[in-house]
Amino acid sequence: MRRVDVVVVGGGPAGAACATGLVRRGLDVVVLDRARFPRVKLCGGLVTQEAAAALGLHEADYPHGWLWIDRFHFHWRGLRLPLPSPQISIRRVEFDAFLLQRSGAELVHHRVQTIERQGGGYVVDGQWRADVVVGAGGTACPVYRTFFRELGLREKGLQITALELEFAHEVRERDCHFWFFEEGFPGYYWYIPKAAGWVNVGVGALAEPLKRAQDSIWRHWQRCLAKLQALGWLDGEVPQPGGHTYYLMGLMGRPARVRRDGAYLVGDAAGLATRDLGEGIRAAIESGLRAAAAIADGGDYQLDDLPRTSWPALLRGLVRRRWWA
Numbered sequence: 669m670r671r672v673d674v675v676v677v678g679g680g681p682a683g684a685a686c687a688t689g690l691v692r693r694g695l696d697v698v699v700l701d702r703a704r705f706p707r708v709k710l711c712g713g714l715v716t717q718e719a720a721a722a723l724g725l726h727e728a729d730y731p732h733g734w735l736w737i738d739r740f741h742f743h744w745r746g747l748r749l750p751l752p753s754p755q756i757s758i759r760r761v762e763f764d765a766f767l768l769q770r771s772g773a774e775l776v777h778h779r780v781q782t783i784e785r786q787g788g789g790y791v792v793d794g795q796w797r798a799d800v801v802v803g804a805g806g807t808a809c810p811v812y813r814t815f816f817r818e819l820g821l822r823e824k825g826l827q828i829t830a831l832e833l834e835f836a837h838e839v840r841e842r843d844c845h846f847w848f849f850e851e852g853f854p855g856y857y858w859y860i861p862k863a864a865g866w867v868n869v870g871v872g873a874l875a876e877p878l879k880r881a882q883d884s885i886w887r888h889w890q891r892c893l894a895k896l897q898a899l900g901w902l903d904g905e906v907p908q909p910g911g912h913t914y915y916l917m918g919l920m921g922r923p924a925r926v927r928r929d930g931a932y933l934v935g936d937a938a939g940l941a942t943r944d945l946g947e948g949i950r951a952a953i954e955s956g957l958r959a960a961a962a963i964a965d966g967g968d969y970q971l972d973d974l975p976r977t978s979w980p981a982l983l984r985g986l987v988r989r990r991w992w993a
Contacts, residue, residue, distance in 0.1 A: 682935025682952035683804030684767035689960025691772040702779035709760035719950040732762035733863025753985030809937035826916040832870025833909040857892040915939030945978040
């Protein structure tokens with residue numbers, strides 16, 4: 669059996685950020701993920717300047733497509749609010765693999781089945797023994813399922829269901845657009861351009877109100893495509909989207925809800941997406957870095973002060989230059 673200091677379950681931005689912080693503090697870390705990287709990940713892929721700054725990430729250091737989005741447009745009932753706020757658009761298939769490699773941690777392709785508490789530590793699938801286990805595996809994270817499910821961390825009314833697609837297409841609009849509450853849809857449609865001829869489009873909504881209204885997210889997917897085609901931003905045959913669910917940030921409350929002895933939750937495993945835009949990359953990175961600091965330095969692990977909305981970061985972009993300039 670392999671002995672390490674920390675097992676991180678999940679190799680997305682939360683797991684990679686945590687692994688980065690741990691390796692930099694001299695700990696022996698293994699990251700386990702059921703996917704082989706680079707892997708496709710459904711996500712709008714917006715990275716705020718603050719998230720990039722937390723990682724110390726500069727555009728010059730990033731070898732893949734990095735697109736500055738200088739303006740966000742928020743649409744509601746025929747009204748449009750343009751918000752100039754320089755932020756970053758990436759493709760998760762590239763970003764996640766880059767962060768993992770940059771972390772310096774060992775990555776093992778492995779689907780975690782069981783995590784047992786033994787002798788003050790944790791044994792993962794009888795192959796790894798560690799003092800600490802970090803759950804960074806998203807909504808279906810086995811660390812959450814094993815140690816946190818009964819604590820009531822996630823609020824059922826804050827579950828998001830989404831359909832989205834990232835595919836190669838001529839970028840005809842370099843700004844980011846969100847359309848809220850179209851035909852009573854309890855969420856929004858989006859269009860996010862990427863570098864090197866890629867776009868991300870999708871629809872996401874609160875699952876319970878959508879179900880109560882007996883509405884179909886697929887109907888809104890078709891409406892979103894029709895809107896983008898009418899604008900002239902999309903044409904030709906559009907592939908089928910993928911679906912996924914995740915949770916918005918609730919009333920976090922007690923620190924015990926995201927830490928239980930030597931088990932920690934970070935990112936979407938803890939349900940940290942913002943309440944307005946469902947953006948989770950910044951919270952994933954911040955929670956991963958905080959968990960690493962708590963594990964290595966013996967401090968508290970608290971996430972109650974994480975921003976519950978994306979608006980403050982976007983508004984700060986009104987007056988803030990690109991952070992390293």
